[in-house]
């Protein structure tokens with residue numbers, strides 16, 4: 098299954114039935130010598146250091162070293178051909194209906210050379226390979242993600258994300274992040290199945 102845009106695409110020539118070009122030719126990449134790979138435990142220190150350097154101004158959500166180690170399997174890193182770490186991103190899977198791109202960051206010395214794009218495309222490929230129907234993210238830089246056909250959505254359409262992070266966030270009443278998604282937005286009933294709700298508790302009582 099190919100992830101298709103949530104809303105109408107910007108280009109009149111684009112058709113939602115066309116596959117999103119997740120694999121541009123090498124020549125189209127600004128830095129063809131960059132590569133991605135799944136993170137290993139030995140990458141956790143570099144990942145933590147880079148994410149931490151972007152948390153002081155709330156650009157990124159803080160992730161502890163222990164949390165990164167615990168979730169290392171969700172991270173992908175981008176590195177040079179000589180193996181120098183330059184960036185990372187994580188794909189958090191809520192279920193087949195939804196995954197989220199988190200903690201995407203590239204070393205400032207290497208930004209604007211295509212590494213961020215490579216990370217996004219790699220994570221979208223991972224989601225597609227797992228037949229995940231929708232990929233979401235919360236961001237303050239929607240212009241970057243619009244390059245990959247992410248569209249702005251109402252945050253209420255992503256209850257998994259809201260329940261996982263937003264309700265615990267100190268900035269939840271003054272949040273300036275924009276919710277974006279690509280693919281088929283989750284059915285709200287399906288999403289709520291992942292968290293016990295009052296309605297489901299009532300249903301269980303009726304069965305008893």
Ligand SMILES: CC(C)(COP(=O)(O)OP(=O)(O)OC[C@H]1O[C@@H](n2cnc3c(N)ncnc32)[C@H](O)[C@@H]1OP(=O)(O)O)[C@@H](O)C(=O)NCCC(=O)NCCS
Pocket residue numbers: 151156157201202203204207208209210211212213214215235236237238240241244
């Ligand atoms: C966002 C980030 C990962 C992008 O990585 P990058 O390697 O610089 O991105 P690329 O070089 O692949 O850029 C791809 C395109 O996006 C544009 N772009 C890059 N950063 C952008 C930004 N902050 N806002 C808008 N557009 C941006 C580039 O100009 C480029 O456009 P072009 O192809 O028309 O020239 C990087 O800027 C970063 O680490 N920022 C700090 C952490 C952060 O904000 N993460 C996002 C949290 S949701």
